[in-house]
């Protein structure tokens with residue numbers, strides 16, 4: 180709905196196409212830091228006692244020439260204790276120390292126009308003093324009293340695998356008994372199990388299940404997400420998964436997806452890496468291109484599970500390069516179980532984002548920072564596999580823009596970005612500000628969505644979460660049962 184709506188209203192803030200890199204800290208090139216015990220790094224990073232706010236905020240944010248007098252607006256969120264816009268100067272993303280600063284307007288209101296885009300954020304009396312704004316029921320369709328509540332941008336989930344058939348609760352039991360990811364993989368479980376069930380499932384079943392999952396996801400505050408194929412590993416099923424994701428985006432569902440082709444998720448049991456890579460390039464991708472031409476499939480990004488013993492460097496590069504030639508953004512799984520020089524690979528190929536990075540090394544962090552490659556961190560992976568989490572602190576200190584994703588898939592069955600932010604803070608030592616930035620503007624930017632999403636600035640969509648507490652941080656603090664009062668997409672309650 181409204182994705183192709185009118186051009187964004189010009190805003191007060193100047194949008195820059197690139198943000199200068201933060202100076203890199205000495206920690207970036209200190210190998211000793213990589214092996215520091217958790218207690219030591221914890222000592223170095225005491226959490227701030229209160230929210231770090233951006234200094235010198237303007238008193239309000241307003242579209243430059245909003246509207247003619249007497250215009251009808253879609254919704255007015257009135258008198259929230261806090262409206263966390265995250266950005267206030269049109270930042271495309273945040274890195275380094277800026278990740279710990281969020282823009283907060285206190286006792287503020289937010290106005291959304293009929294195109295679903297934000298027109299104003301700031302004090303209600305300043306809005307009411309505008310000659311173009313007529314505050315009555317014929318000019319504001321929905322008025323939402325947010326007294327005692329706070330508002331944050333809708334979350335952008337940077338990494339999900341939401342199309343699949345068959346759950347893997349039995350494997351969860353095996354893992355609890357001590358089996359590793361690779362043990363399960365070798366025993367024909369893991370991806371192999373899901374591939375078998377997904378191949379057998381119809382478009383209808385996959386689509387119905389996807390919509391149910393998206394219903395749950397949006398209730399938890401996610402208003403945009405990345406979503407991958409990758410449980411087909413053959414041409415027909417990969418195209419089927421992309422068709423289901425595309426059909427979802429064409430449906431009336433408010434949660435829209437950035438669609439990723441992940442034929443290179445795993446090598447099927449009966450094929451060699453070389454043969455399967457050739458199949459991806461010579462059969463799967465051409466079939467997807469034909470489906471794109473007929474309009475049944477849309478693809479935004481290309482991904483490969485770049486891992487020792489799965490997709491090696493030459494094969495990974497060949498597949499990602501082919502996707503890039505077709506105009507798909509490179510957004511791949513890297514350095515999850517082994518250090519694979521993913522930052523170098525990403526820099527050479529012009530990647531937008533690399534996910535996982537549990538084993539990322541200093542040199543690759545530096546290359547990611549230098550080339551503005553987003554680190555999409557997935558705290559549920561380390562949690563569920565009981566492996567060391569990625570070095571979030573070090574990535575941030577090096578100036579790598581960090582984003583967050585749920586990694587929702589049958590292995591890590593989590594669709595909750597509030598829970599992901601909590602895990603990022605507790606297990607990865609991020610501050611609550613950093614977690615919010617990573618789950619909003621940075622994850623939006625990792626998917627090239629920063630012009631429309633990720634902050635509550637004029638011109639962007641009115642996608643937001645109303646929190647039933649005057650302090651926004653309760654969305655992270657109240658783990659497992661976050662106090663979400665309501666979720667809005669383009670100013671409409673969902």
Ligand SMILES: [Zn+2]
Pocket residue numbers: 338340512586
């Ligand atoms: Zn994944």
